[in-house]
Amino acid sequence: MARIIVVTSGKGGVGKTTTSAAIAMGLAKRGHKTAVIDFDVGLRNLDLIMGCERRVVYDFVNVINEEATLNQALIRDKNCNLLYILPASQTRDKDALSQEGVGRVLDELKKDFKYIVCDSPAGIEKGAHLAMYFADDAFVVTNPEVSSVRDSDRMLGLLASKSRRAEQNEEPINEFLLLTRYSPDRVKLGEMLSVDDVQDILSLHLLGVIPESKSVLNASNSGTPVILDEKSDAGQAYADIVARYLGEDRPHRFIEDKKGFFRKLFGG
């Protein structure tokens, strides 16, 4: 049975697209046929993070409007042949996505894919609503920062009331917390909300913590999902998250500050 995952946050710039790219790649690398869809119509960027921006011919809106077939629009990833990308359209028509059209495309994808990752746009407008509407699982990406936590709480309210599962009185969406851009040393100094603080407020199941890491910018610069940088802390953190999502028990490695005294002293 296929599962639809929405990567959402409310607030922009917290790491939704980075996370979508990383977990979609992670799931595909683990042998599951996975599609990742960019719902940010008008401001597509998933193609850039996945490094396939020059191979976009048709997009999500073309498929909804039946101007192209799904197979024409899906781009096979260059690093993993079980991963496909469905790019967003660059149209400025904000009504380009319809609930019926999105539902139809997702139903077609479900026949062929194990996981469908929906990269939500920021905000609570139509694109964000449709990205989460059909979801089975929600990855709520949050920074340890007041505005992000508040917006995540708002998003949780919408997941619980405005999704298909809520409207049809089915079992609610499984919600998971992904805390990104985390700095254990700043938490230690009392300068940043800790994992426990954020969980006290949001009471969500913690899927993983992604440390603030240079490797994230390096990955987006080169158009390769950060999870492929297996030596990096962020890459390993995403690999752990994928493993936990698939039911494995993995200890949290990036909550505590692991840097030694000298590295702290000289930076690095």
Added chain:
Amino acid sequence: MSLLDYFRISKVGTASVAKERLQILVAHERSSKNQPSYLPQLQKELLAVIQKYVSVDQDAISVSFEQDDDQETLELNIVLPDHK
């Protein structure tokens, strides 16, 4: 700022302030989310009716909704103007 102040400030981080502010805000926003959607309209119409008879301000009337385990309370509070 003396050197001593510098050390004192660096000991108390801002994260605890952030947590406290968030807890209050989130609790408030969650409770207002559960309010019935007719509340603002009800408040507007009540105000219009009262203003027909008494000259009161916009903020002279407040409607609040509370929910306990087994009962819902609708509280209506009207402040009448002082007699001059």
